[in-house]
Amino acid sequence: MRYLILFVLFVSSCDPGSKDGVEHYYLKKTEHRPDSHWSYEGATGPEHWGALSPGYSLAANGKRQSPINIDTSLVVEEAQPELIFRYRAKKKPDFINNGHSVQHEQENDGSEIEVGGKHYRLEQFHIHTPSEHTIDGQHFPLELHMVHKAADGEIAVLAIFYKEGNSSQALKYIADVQVPSEKGEEAVMHQSIRLNELIPDKPHYYSYSGSFTTPPCTEGVRWFILKQALEADGMILSKMADMLKGNNRPVQDLNGRTVYRE
Numbered sequence: 001m002r003y004l005i006l007f008v009l010f011v012s013s014c015d016p017g018s019k020d021g022v023e024h025y026y027l028k029k030t031e032h033r034p035d036s037h038w039s040y041e042g043a044t045g046p047e048h049w050g051a052l053s054p055g056y057s058l059a060a061n062g063k064r065q066s067p068i069n070i071d072t073s074l075v076v077e078e079a080q081p082e083l084i085f086r087y088r089a090k091k092k093p094d095f096i097n098n099g100h101s102v103q104h105e106q107e108n109d110g111s112e113i114e115v116g117g118k119h120y121r122l123e124q125f126h127i128h129t130p131s132e133h134t135i136d137g138q139h140f141p142l143e144l145h146m147v148h149k150a151a152d153g154e155i156a157v158l159a160i161f162y163k164e165g166n167s168s169q170a171l172k173y174i175a176d177v178q179v180p181s182e183k184g185e186e187a188v189m190h191q192s193i194r195l196n197e198l199i200p201d202k203p204h205y206y207s208y209s210g211s212f213t214t215p216p217c218t219e220g221v222r223w224f225i226l227k228q229a230l231e232a233d234g235m236i237l238s239k240m241a242d243m244l245k246g247n248n249r250p251v252q253d254l255n256g257r258t259v260y261r262e
Ligand SMILES: [Zn+2]
Pocket: 126, 127, 128, 145, 213
């Protein structure tokens, strides 16, 4: 109930029609627009997002939208900067079901990635089932998004695919222990998870310039799609899929963009 009240206060204190498509208010739960504005199906589903609010126009008109299908035969090989992870070893994250995904809000503990000398602080992470990006037209059962922000405001999102296989302890904690099942519910995890277990040891990636995959679909997002899928057991994957019920935006046109790989 606490969150319902917060949402009501928020509605009365902001202008939902303001043309602030460049703002990254997606990042903080306190900056969320009312969740009822968009969904993944029906009259407020992805094909209608651009018409739901002036601030969402990029969802319809943007030329650098995400997610995309990565056609591996068209990917351009080019020297890519190394992804350096500085995630704090252990966390006891708090998760919120924001109605669209289960999201962890990261406090500023110094967790960051470094790419080509630029530092991006970890802001939050959340989950999509099935994957939003596809590789040669194929979805993975789950895609984890680690969302980072640089001092100049640039957003970098790391996407990690999960496939069925050996169990992932970190993902099991997220799925099993405390993930809130109802929109607006917040839960505190009592187990620590190692953020480093959520990513592969030697991350090789595809990169391209895209957008947030949720309204307002802000562009200028630097995407790193890790090539190596991690594994999670089928029970966990189906539990997450049941809970999130297809929170993947369909793939968007490339519009001439290039996807790079090392
Ligand atoms: Zn996402």
